[in-house]
Amino acid sequence: MDFSQLLAERTETIMAHWVEAVRRDRQIESDDNLSYTAVQDHLPQVLAAMVTVLSRLQESNVQAVVQASLEHGVIRSEQGFEPTEIAREYRLLRQVLFSNLEADLVQETPAEAIRILQLVNDVVDEAIAQCFKSYMEIRLQELKQVQGQLMLTNQQSNRLVQSSQENFSQLAHELKTPLTSIIGYSDLFLRQQQSSTTQNAVSSLEHIDRVLRNGRQLLRLVNDALELSRYDAGKVKLRLMLIDVPRVLKQAVEVMEPMAHAKALQVLVTSDRAPAQVLTDPLRLQQIITNLVSNAIRYTKTGSIWLECQELKDNQWAIAVTDTGIGIDPKDQARVFEPYFRVDTSGQSSLSSSTGLGLTIVARLVKLLQGKIELTSHLGEGSTFTITMPVKVDVNKVNAEEVTVLEEASPDYPQALK
Ligand code: ADP
DSSP: OOOHHHHHHHHHHHHHHHHHHHHHHOOOOOOOTTOHHHHHHHHHHHHHHHHHHHHHHHHSOOOHHHHHHHHHHHHHHHHOOOHHHHHHHHHHHHHHHHHHHHHHHHTTTTHHHHHHHHHHHHHHHHHHHHHHHHHHHHHHHHHHHHHHHHHHHHHHHHHHHHHHHHHHHHHHHHHHHHHHHHHHHHHHHHHHHHOOOOOHHHHOOOOOOHHHHHHHHHHHHHHHHHHHHHHHHOOOOOOEEEEEEEHHHOOOOOHHHHHHHHOOOEEEEEEESSSSSSSEOOHHHHHHHHHHHHHHHHOOOSEEEEEEEEETTEEEEEEEEEEEEOOOOOGTTTGGGGGOOOOOOOOOOOOOOSEEEEEHHHHHHHTTTTTTEEEEEEETEEEEEEEEEEEEEEEGGGGGGGEEOTTOOTTTTHHHHH
């Protein structure tokens, strides 16, 4: 009797019985939502390959089974089958095969029946082995991919932790200097008050003055660091409104005028080429301008500060803040936007109000308003900080919960600028 012929004729029945057995089996769950075709996927080919092997009656010629089972393994891994489920479905296949051939086998001589049973068993074993091989290969590839992604994520988070650790230790270092000074001078002051009868009132006042100065510096540092961390955490809400640019510039400059007058510096504003109206956050814009103008005043001994505003093409506009100050060395120009970076001013008068965070905050604000900041500077001649921004901040590029758009005539408008 040609068993391969029998198998070929009964393929459909065997498949139907097998799919039914797989569906009934509660230990195989991955097939629950699969169609009939998806469940039997590639098993008919495995069966057809078995027919070929059996027809040649050669145990060694299993290449067709190998190929079909490899493909079955790929399909099962894509369908999300567990290895135990695959082992189970091949066990069911063996059962279905034997129950379908049983009646015919008993008619054979025992030796022939055993030979055929052995052959079918070998072929099914080979099919399982090959199916597992390709299944494992796919899983291994997925694992490698996940591992690659995890390694990348790990590198990124390490970088993040490292940079926040660096920033934190830098902040701690910055806080230490004024704190040591405050504690030292307060201590001295107290001891002078308690013990000395011939205490020098003037030196006591000086000590108090130093405590105050360092206290203010501490406050500035803490406030700036907190503000920066709010930007970095993305917790800053934009309040957009249509603004009259010359008016905002004028108001920002007015705030800085006493500081400029104290150093006999002139602050000039040119805004006749400014856009008529701009949709932006006036408070953030004012913060950017005051920061840049304050730096310009602090780092300029004589001359003037010039603010120039103009509309550009492609719905952009720009504000340039130019000073005739000390200028910035080309090697430091990119670094001035880094947190806590200060140009080494040794040899020049020390600036106690410096935190090294001003330009970092400005850069964050400019980015928030969808713009960019550029610096051109020449040592000893002066610097120009230019910010370029869209005439209308694109609301679609901001998270909905991070933006409020107010009407031009909103009563909040003058309020927001105070
Ligand atoms: P701060 O001024 O508080 O130190 P900033 O972040 O605003 O911090 O500036 C960083 C550094 O860049 C300053 O310490 C200063 O050396 C340099 N800098 C900033 N603005 C100017 C300017 N207009 N002219 C010259 N140097 C400047």
